[in-house]
Amino acid sequence: MIDENWSEFMDQVIEDSLTNKPEAVDGYWCDDCDIFIAGDEYDEQPSYECGSCGEQFLREDSYSGDNHQCPSCMKFASKLVDIACPECISGELREYQAYENSNGEWVEKL
Ligand SMILES: [Zn+2]
Numbered sequence: 001m002i003d004e005n006w007s008e009f010m011d012q013v014i015e016d017s018l019t020n021k022p023e024a025v026d027g028y029w030c031d032d033c034d035i036f037i038a039g040d041e042y043d044e045q046p047s048y049e050c051g052s053c054g055e056q057f058l059r060e061d062s063y064s065g066d067n068h069q070c071p072s073c074m075k076f077a078s079k080l081v082d083i084a085c086p087e088c089i090s091g092e093l094r095e096y097q098a099y100e101n102s103n104g105e106w107v108e109k110l
């Protein structure tokens, strides 16, 4: 006697293997360093460049942790970009949907 649940389970496995496409992830892309950053790993924040010592930093790395004060010399810095790349600081992120291919690379979902 064939177990009903088992045959339902196998139908589901077969269906999954036919329709199993990688799931797209909402995130950001940096054109400067060609990286994808998943949306849940990043909070949008601006970056700044200090006119006094030249340091570039993210808002969360500022002197106070939440303003545009240079962490090195405490002078107020001017804004570089609105949605800053956490890798290169000066790159601006754009919204991007991607999925991971079988090589572990992020590919834009078209
Ligand atoms: Zn500075």
Ligand SMILES: [Zn+2]
Pocket (backbone or CB within 6 Å): 030, 031, 032, 033, 034, 085, 086, 087, 088, 089, 091
């Ligand atoms: Zn970047």
